[in-house]
Amino acid sequence: MALSTALESFAEEVGGIDAGAVCVRGGATRWAVGGAPRADTREVRAPRGIVSYEPAEMTVQVGAGTSIAELHDELAAHRQVTVLEGPAGATVGGALAVGRNGLRRLRHGPMRDVLLEARYVSAEGRLIKAGGPTVKNVTGFDLCRLHVGALGTLGLLGQATLRTRPLPETMAWFGGAADHRVVLGSLYRPAAVLWDGLTTWVLLEGYGVDVEAEGLLCGRLGLGPSDGPPELPAHRWTTSPADAARFPTDHGDAGPFIAELGVGIVHASQPQPAQPPATGRHELQQRLRHEFDPTSRLNPGRDPLGRE
Ligand SMILES: Cc1cc2nc3c(=O)[nH]c(=O)nc-3n(C[C@H](O)[C@H](O)[C@H](O)COP(=O)(O)OP(=O)(O)OC[C@H]3O[C@@H](n4cnc5c(N)ncnc54)[C@H](O)[C@@H]3O)c2cc1C
Incomplete structure (x- = not known):
């Protein structure tokens, strides 16, 4: 039809x-x-x-x-x-x-x-x-x-x-115990920067030559090739990008978490406590x-x- x-x-x-x-x-x-x-x-x-x-x-x-x-x-x-x-x-x-x-x-x-x-x-x-x-x-x-x-x-x-x-020509994950804020500030348009409080993961995508150059930078920042983050915890929290980078400060017990840096979403093992509704x-x-x-x-x- x-x-x-x-x-x-x-x-x-x-x-x-x-x-x-x-x-x-x-x-x-x-x-x-x-x-x-x-x-x-x-x-x-x-x-x-x-x-x-x-x-x-x-x-x-x-x-x-x-x-x-x-x-x-x-x-x-x-x-x-x-x-x-x-x-x-x-x-x-x-x-x-x-x-x-x-x-x-x-x-x-x-x-x-x-x-x-x-x-x-x-x-x-x-x-x-x-x-x-x-x-x-x-x-x-x-x-x-x-x-x-x-x-x-x-x-x-x-x-x-x-x-x-x-479709990106190449995609590559990197991971390691680098300073997550330095990583976020140093790379050019990463697809994702994730952080669990200890380890930082980066997803790069684009033309092979660009991904290779940014991959070398990842190496200098202390990150190596990786399979990507472990499975994301079940609950999705909405925070600000600033809060995600210092999680879980002020957020009580969230359990193990993975924060999406620069975005503000945090995947946590515990549900997000009820928030006061945004005005209006x-x-x-x-x-x-x-x-x-x-x-x-x-x-x-x-x-x-x-x-x-
Ligand atoms: C980048 C990205 C990554 C994602 N990754 C995952 C993932 O890894 N795992 C995962 O589970 N989800 C993931 N999601 C979410 C996922 O895309 C959606 O939840 C899913 O596609 C819902 O589609 P569905 O057909 O099954 O919807 P349904 O479950 O059938 O419906 C969901 C709701 O949408 C309504 N709805 C459905 N079709 C229409 C329509 N045509 N018009 C109006 N309302 C409609 C339904 O009534 C219902 O309320 C991801 C989303 C994005 C954007």
């Missing part, structure tokens, strides 16, 4: 206000994020498949139900990739709706920047286009990126235009949700702010 027809069928399946509570099921690899859907919620599937791919423009238009693996297989033919990652079965729409950044944020920026244009079904059952299909689109508000991390509470994503980037954040989110979905039919029961 052509994807425009598939989008229309998707909108029909979602239905209008009278069609009751609804949410999209992707690969269900992060189904519990933000809580369980209300018991009466109907599940629908977003369209699958690649609509168009412009390697020279570094953009790809894809059905939100397409798996990230299938998308990346297609892009690999032109040595390109996107920042989306996820376990087997994870979909493009699910990754956008969950909005979780991977370890390479230090180099590639926040994952919301991957989304250039979204076609979504609104609470009224209408197909809406937000954003623009080009990388240099600068007009209007960045409404499409509101959907990143919203868990499908503002609209159900049917199709997305994504920014691609070159919850109210703003509630107002947005009410504006987009006055009858609360989109993924009811789930709270985009109620998660680690």
Whole structure:
């Protein structure tokens, strides 16, 4: 089925206000994020498949139900990739709706920047286009990126235009007992700098010759080739980049941890103690949700702010 027809069928399946509570099921690899859907919620599937791919423009238009693996297989033919990652079965729409950044944020920026244009079904059952299909689109508000991390509470994503980037020619991990702050300040655009209080790990990626030069610098800083960090602890803490570099000062007992330096995320063995809500954040989110979905039919029961 052509994807425009598939989008229309998707909108029909979602239905209008009278069609009751609804949410999209992707690969269900992060189904519990933000809580369980209300018991009466109907599940629908977003369209699958690649609509168009412009390697020279570094953009790809894809059905939100397409798996990230299938998308990346297609892009690999032109040595390109996107920042989306996820376990087997994870979909493009699910990754956008969950909005979780991977370890390479230090180099590639926040994952919301991957989304250039979204076609979504609104609470009224209408197909809406937000954003623009080009990388240099600068007009209007960045409404499409509101959907990143919203868990499908503002609209159900049917199709997305994504920014691609070159597949790195080389990737290499380094690790050792070097001063983590010196490492972070010395390297040019590392993909990740991680620290567990004793050991610092660095992920370098890019052209072979650049990675080799930065690798030599790593050697001078006391880091050697490594397999990368051990498995990340289960709980994700949000701190400031400054706090992450002196973790766990002021944070009580976090247990073993791995901090993403320069970013501020810390993966810790203990859950993060409840934080005082950032002023106005919850109210703003509630107002947005009410504006987009006055009858609360989109993924009811789930709270985009109620998660680690
Ligand atoms: C760089 C990076 C690295 C990551 N690494 C990992 C990793 O190593 N391991 C891991 O487990 N996760 C990882 N994640 C998170 C992972 O990408 C997402 O959690 C996953 O892709 C969710 O996809 P899914 O199809 O399984 O979503 P689901 O679990 O099916 O759905 C999750 C939520 O999104 C909603 N949703 C799904 N599709 C849509 C849609 N089309 N429109 C609106 N709402 C929708 C669902 O209703 C549900 O609330 C990573 C993310 C990034 C960005």
